[in-house]
Amino acid sequence: MKKLIPIFILCVLSCQSIDTPEEPETVLEEELMIDILTDIAFIRAAKTSSRKVFDEKGINPESYILRKYGVDSIVFAENNAWYGGQLERYKEMFTVVKSNIEVSKIKFEKLKKEEDSIKKVQDSIKKATGDKKDDKKDKKNKKNKKEELEIDDAKNRAIEEEMEKARVKRFNNLSGKE
Structure with missing residues (x-):
């Protein structure tokens, strides 16, 4: 029991000496930090689902986000640690x-529904106009077939007339009439 007391006192003293990070020279406003952290959350989600693309193209999305906001990576790291030291605020x-992610998710789902409904309308229009085109093609094909049949009929009549003439001529030859 006597050995446990010094260990307990040592633990208590060491726990009380937790240093919180010092305020950085350049403090980023909370709103800016929230925007950066929101974008990083989005990009990490994208990176998780498309890691191969990011790796193949050598894209470092976190550095892009920091450039977007004009923030140095060291300044961000210092601010992230400093805000992290203020647990309730962080x-x-x-x-x-x-909340930003949820709002964006709702907006995305709404846009997706709109896009899907637009696609459905476009498909319906395409189908409706496609049917008219098909009807026109069918009418044209029917007209062409009718013309072909008329030509075939005319050819058949001409052949039949020639055959009739040949029969009459043969009959006349056989009967002795010329």
Whole structure:
């Protein structure tokens, strides 16, 4: 029991000496940090689903986001650590990040529904106009077939007339009439 007391005191003293990160020279506003953290959350989700593409193209999306906001990676890391040292504040920031993601998800789903409905309308229009085109093709094909049949009929009549003439001529030859 006597050995446990010094260990307990050592643990208590060491727990109380947790250093919180110092405020960085350049402090990013909370709103900017929230925007950056939101974009990083999106890009990490995209990177997770398309890791191969990012790796093949050598794309580092986090550095793109930091360039987008004009923030140096060291400044961001310092601010991230500093805000992380203020647990309640950091937790509130991530609540806003999560909310931003949910709002974007709802917007995406709404856009997706609109896109799907537009595609359905376009497909319906395409089908409706496609049927008219098919009707025109069918009418044209019927007309062509009718013309072909008329030509065939005319040819058949001409052949029949020639055959009739040949029969009459043969009959006349056989009967002695010329």
